[in-house]
Amino acid sequence: MLRKAWWKVLAVAMLFYTFIGGFLGGVPEKPILNESIRNLYFHVAMWFGMMVLFTVSVIYSIRYLVTNKPLDDHYAIEYSNSGILLGVLGLITGSIWANFTWGSPWSNDPKQLGSAIALLIYFAYIVLRNSITDLDKRARIGAVYNIFAFAMLFPTIWILPRLAESLHPGGMGNPGFNQKDIDGRMRIVFWLGAVPGWTLLAVWITTLRLRVKIIEEKRSEHA
Secondary structure (H helix, E strand, O other), X not given: OHHHHHHHHHHHHHHHHHHHHHXXXXXXXXXXOHHHHHHHHOXXXXXXXXXXXXXXXXXXXXXXXXXXOHXXXXXXXXXHHHHHHHHXXXXXXXXXXXXHHOOOOOOOOHHHHHHHHHHHHHHHHHHHHHOOOOHHHHHHHHHHHHHHHHHHHHHHHHHHHHHOEOOOOOOEOOOOOOHXXXXXXXXXHHXXXXXXXXXXXXXXXXXXHXXXXXXXXXXXXXX
């Protein structure tokens, strides 16, 4: 049992480490950011996890188009759902951070807008799937749309926002966080605790949802 659950224990340990190191560990004294820099372990780490989950999701969508196996479609939609969950949490924690550093939770910053657009595209993916009653057609159209949604992540989050003046990290004239603002203490917590911890937690949630879906399908087949 422990052999199968080791990664779940690891996820819990990493998140404990993230919370303890995140709230009690030392951080650089930086103007504007101050103690809000600790949100790095939540906002940024969740978005890293979101990208991992969306990547896994699109891989399963491509697999479905090749194999036509319903299980691949199940994996694609559930990893997408978990990615959306992390994305929404990342957007919320980002707004809280912005309220302390920029004076407003939402300032129509290019990266805020790009992130919101990316999530709306994925919400449309869920709506599209739920609007199609035929299971095979739903899975095939959903797989194609999922590939499109994943492709749109790069211009909306990584490319276009960096071309405009932005208050957000990485933008021209940014007064806040950049790579020089964090030190080794924060990098250790971020890479060894926050990013893998939030990602594994989301994978855990995904596996539970998949088990429920498979059980429900078996019950409906025997009904």
